[in-house]
Amino acid sequence: MRLLRKDWDRHVRDTQLLARTRGFRRMRDLILARARLTRRDRVVDVGAGTGLLALGIAPRVSEVQAVDISPAMTSYLQREAGQLGLENLEPVTASAIDLPLPDASATVVVSNYVYHHLSDEDKRNGIAEAYRVLRPGGRLVIGDMMFRPVLANPRSRRIIASKVRSLLRRGPAGVIRLIKNLLRYVTGGWEQPADPQWWRDALVAAGFSQVEVEPLEHEGGIVSAVKPNGATAPPS
DSSP states (O other), X not given: OGGGGSOGGGGHHHHHHHHTSHHHHHHHXXXXXXXXXXXXXXXXXXXXXXXTTHXXXXXXXXXXXXXXXXXXXXXXXXXXXXXXXXXXXXXXXXXXXXXXXXXXXXXXXXXXXXXXXXXXXXXXXXXXXXXXXXXXXXXXXXXXXXXXXXXXXXXXXXXXXXXXXXXXXXXXXXXXXHHHHHHHHHTTOSOOOOOHHHHHHHHHXXXXXXXXXXXXXXXXXXXXXXXXXXOOSOOO
């Protein structure tokens, strides 16, 4: 799994700073609005990082299990939850494609900017795991990078052009960053985001209903779906 190749234990500070930016906080607010949380909800946050979602969710719900592949991230989150007195937040060290949680144990699964680190196959596995741990009627809300660098797609062209202009405005440092990004893409080291249509198709194929996909003005997007009442195992 490609997510394992990055040493996330070395990026706690970077993730913490990123979570404080206006863009990520806006994405958090959009995800929470879509999740429609209640005090009875049992929530799983997949790829919780330093707790941008989990720490905001915990005061609103019955229980939050904050899953992250990095022991350093979950240790950080454990300390933060303790300092805030959030006894209903449980950090869990595990990957997005192998959740160590019982079937039908959650009413809501959320995630923010995680799945683009996974191959398409692992994204599907992660979606299947989310389906498995959700109760019938449970809700899934995912915010992520949602575009592929395909010049034939108007939205992709606009996003790429915007990023190139932004980097060029930074002068020599931006040019160097642009070259590095191009090299990462050519050599297969870039992230693997999926476009909105891929997400729609993948969620329907996994058995979800009421699938809604909202591409945002920037590279990101939000998808939401519901595990149908009466559903058990995902479609084979």
